[in-house]
Amino acid sequence: MDHLIRWWRGAALPLFLVMLLQTGVVSKLFSQADSVTATAVVGDHPRLLLRENEEKNIRANIAADPVWQRMHKAILEECDKMIPVPPVERIKIGRRLLGKSREALRRLFFLSYAYRMTQDKKYLDRAEKEMLAISAFSDWNPSHFLDVAEMTMALSIGYDWLYKKLPAGSRAVIKTAIIEKGLNPSLDPKNNGWLKVEHNWNQVCNAGMTYGALAVYEGDPASSRGIINRAIKSIVRPMEEYAPDGAYPEGYGYWGYGTSFNVLFLQALNKCFGTDFGLSKRQGFLKTASFLENMTGPTGKPFNFSDAGERGGSLQPALFWFASSLHDPALLWVARDRLLKDDFAAFMNERLLPGVMLWNDGIKINAITAPKDLIWVGRGRTPVALMRTSWTDTSAIFVGMKGGSASVNHAHMDIGSFVMDAQGVRWAMDFGAQDYESLESKGLQIFGRTQDAQRWTVFRYINQVHNTLTVNGQQQLVKGYAPITGYSRQPSFLNATVDLGEIYKGTLVKALRGVAIVEGKYVAVRDEMETADTPVTIRWTMLTPADAKITGEHTIELTQKGRKLLLKVAASGKVVMKTWPTAPPHEYDAANPGTVLVGFELAVPAHTKAFTVVSLLPGNDSVTAVVSPLSKWPSAK
Structure with a gap:
């Protein structure tokens, strides 16, 4: 357990947590998790979602389809608007910091994409400024752990994608923040009840912690493997909820949350280890893209039962991952309509939007045909x-x-x-x-x-x-x-x-x-x-x-x-x-x-x-x- 205690070093730990760590109670979280073994090799940075030189595939897709040209241009224009905007501040609304975490994820995913695609230093500098400001927060609000999960993912993508260009001092500050304000709080039982739930909290929090663990993997591989293996074991709970046919219990809005982060989790595993350890093959999961597509009516509005919004106008980047994985472009019929008709400015609040560029697999939007089943x-x-x-x-x-x-x-x-x-x-x-x-x-x-x-x-x-x-x-x-x-x-x-x-x-x-x-x-x-x-x-x-x-x-x-x-x-x-x-x-x-x-x-x-x-x-x-x-x-x- 020494590596776990090292991760907690420097934090003001309650005595009972120190005792738990020393007596091995926390180790039970990891004891049965061995999907990622000590011989695993994650590779050099960047390792999350988009490996080095894979930008060329995106550039080829952009060159081949005017829709992707427009999307790429819209993302860059949005990044240009971020340049003069001050970094997010630690301002809670009620018990949540979540709005700030989500904006941080949007900015850092967008800016990191922009830098990797253009090598324009203005995007690197602006992302670094954002990450340093967030790293200076007193904490990322672990009492509402979704806030920590999204903030950890935000910094992890920025840290990993920009790693080789960030000054050494900035890298050290950001890495420390990921560990001390992201990963360490997830070891505290009062913060990690999401490990045992069957809903979107499990998917989002496990994804965020896995991104953090992968981003800082080389610093302490054993501790990172513990976090990742814990997630692989835990995320089975919400993934079982898709059985048998792919209907997502929490409805349209939370499909966009839970399933999207589940996809981010699976894709990170695949990129780093060459496998998702069979998770995507769990009953119903790959069928869930059909659930989401069929939920939208001809008015463009979704069947918004449960805690869902009435509007359905945003893109769902995860759908592009499903369409690519299943070789079924018809799953994008509703998205096709939005991409051909909507002003792309309407998509810029979607914090995972660069995922569309990563996962579109060169699909020609105009060639997408309608589904057959009514x-x-x-x-x-x-x-x-x-x-x-x-x-x-x-x-x-x-x-x-x-x-x-x-x-x-x-x-x-x-x-x-x-x-x-x-x-x-x-x-x-x-x-x-x-x-x-x-x-x-x-x-x-x-x-x-x-x-x-x-x-x-x-x-x-x-x-x-x-x-x-x-x-x-x-x-x-x-x-x-x-x-x-x-x-x-x-x-x-x-x-x-x-x-x-x-x-x-x-x-x-x-x-x-x-x-x-x-x-x-x-x-x-x-x-x-x-x-x-x-x-x-x-x-x-x-x-x-x-x-x-x-x-x-x-x-x-x-x-x-x-x-x-x-x-x-x-x-x-x-x-x-x-x-x-x-x-x-x-x-x-x-x-x-x-x-x-x-x-x-x-x-x-x-x-x-x-x-x-x-x-x-x-x-x-x-x-x-x-x-x-x-x-x-x-x-x-």
Whole structure:
């Protein structure tokens, strides 16, 4: 353990940590990790992501495609804007330094790329200035370890990529900071709970620590191997969450976080050791690129369930790694559209953007063809079904539906919820995330996963404002789980079904939902319920940005941007059509302007079977919508 104690030398260590190190308790973190052995050779700097002289491959890709020429130029122009800007400062927002860590990673990844591609000293000098300023911080906020992870990765990329050109004195300062403010705090049990979790924290923190260990590897190979082997063993936990089909439990936004850092981790291993030790072959992981691509509708908006944003306009550099690894350019169809149509200035806030240049594999953007499948279904902790009538028609119908559980990290009580695009606009929407600091600053504990957690006092998180059912005004059961039970690729009746029984256990004996695109013309949502010993009132809601008008006993007309959609209900009993405001009930809730909840209520007696069918008819109220019982729906289990 001497090498670990050396790493801690000079820090003001609590006595119990010194005792842990000396008695070998901490060594248990490393005792079973031997993927990287003592004979491993990592090679000279630069060793992270882009080896020496590999710039020539990027230059060849730039020369061969005008899109990559534009991207390269845009990155350099962004770096030029950074030159006069002061380095980031250690300013926390609430309990987080994360915003500064992310900006540091953006700047140092961009600037390091710019120097390696141009050899222009202005980029080297500016990156050195940034790294020295960050190295002088008192710490990188280890109490919220994501901050440390991203800051460590930022300095590690800059240190490694610019190593041979940095003055010796600067190298020493930066290396010491990586060790003392990045790697050492990860050995403290009070900071490294992320080693045992199954979500994005594990992926991001293990990636950051691995980059730090690889950057300073030659100084103490044994300690670096310990950090890397610990990560290889630990990161299996979140990678298991992609099984069996690639659906990422935390949704669209956190796919961009957790999966991107997972890819950075795997690529670092491959570059340094020639292998990722079989990690990328774990069940479901390589399939997850299809999950992300199918999550975007023809409006360009994602299915933003859980804590995700409504906008989907940024690029995901990790997708280029998947497309290259799988030799499947069709995975970049959505990215292709953005690269051909969007102003590249919109991408400059993506801190991992240089990864697009590293991983595009010379793909000709104009040669990318559309995916063939019109439906994608992923089982797992948060199962989803994503279906559409076309990949190339911007007016196509798109529906995304989810099952799962509110107990998943970052989940909402949105089990059974769906979104819908048609006619180039989104009709059924999701609020998505609320800024964490806006809630935490009011004293809320928003990451609890129990039924009585404060999280479920937040308006945007509860089932009453999602496109699902509410029974007797009650919240969905957090411990329940809803699997997708079947689906069909039949073009005239694309559909998926989900069993919501556990979500409403105690009030309903049975709760099934099916969502279908019928004849490529409209969407049908069929719910089948059976009540227990007491009567219930079932509330069916759909959140929309459209103007809503109740036009009959079974209809609501929605209008937006000169387009119309008719919501038409058939049911086993009398329904009461309703709209509900989305004004937040608490002062800590985010405002929700320009939205309304539409739907109906249905009273169902005890011991009764009931059904509702909601037809969502884009621009056409003349269709006679008839949808058979779910047991008759075509289905592949």
